[in-house]
Amino acid sequence: MPKAPGTLIALAVxxxxxxxxxxxxxxxxxxxSVSFSAAQVNTGEKxxxxxxxxxxxxxxxxxxxxxxxxxxxxxxxxxxxAKVGDIFTYMTTNMPLNAPASLSHDEYVSILAFxxxxxxxxxxxxxxxxxGALKSxxxxxxxx
Numbered sequence: 001m002p003k004a005p006g007t008l009i010a011l012a013v014x015x016x017x018x019x020x021x022x023x024x025x026x027x028x029x030x031x032x033s034v035s036f037s038a039a040q041v042n043t044g045e046k047x048x049x050x051x052x053x054x055x056x057x058x059x060x061x062x063x064x065x066x067x068x069x070x071x072x073x074x075x076x077x078x079x080x081x082a083k084v085g086d087i088f089t090y091m092t093t094n095m096p097l098n099a100p101a102s103l104s105h106d107e108y109v110s111i112l113a114f115x116x117x118x119x120x121x122x123x124x125x126x127x128x129x130x131x132g133a134l135k136s137x138x139x140x141x142x143x144x
Contacts, residue, residue: 034084034138035124036113044114047107051096060118065097069118070142077140084136088112092134105130 049058055065060073067073076082092108094100103111109128117123119142 034116034121034128034133034136035126036109036116036121036128037126038123040110040113040127041117041123043106044110044112044117047103048111048114051103051107052111055097060115068115073119073140074142082140084112084116084138084140085134087140088133088136109133 048056048060052065052068055063056068057063060069061067062072076087088108091112092101092103096102109130112133113123113128119140121141
């Protein structure tokens, strides 16, 4: 029997909470900020639309999967204190739901850059790397 969208959202928040509890804490010096390039955002938008929007919505508003922007996304910081690295770890091991861990490192990194850009983060002078994303202890914040 298909699960209601609210149930799927609750399951996703619970999964993120579990990641935040068991994920190793990164030192603040190792990645309390996150930098990505504008090119990564552009590529990430294309990858997101192709690989993620079916469940998370074309504007990250949610649907079958949780919203990846706005107040619901901010909950990952305010309620479970998840960091960018925690979200990235979850993404790379569990998404897409129908084919976990199936994207390339560059696809995951660009999708993260796109999601961050839609939550008020701004492109920086250096591109985001897979390793840097995993190690990032930047907080999840949103200004949208």
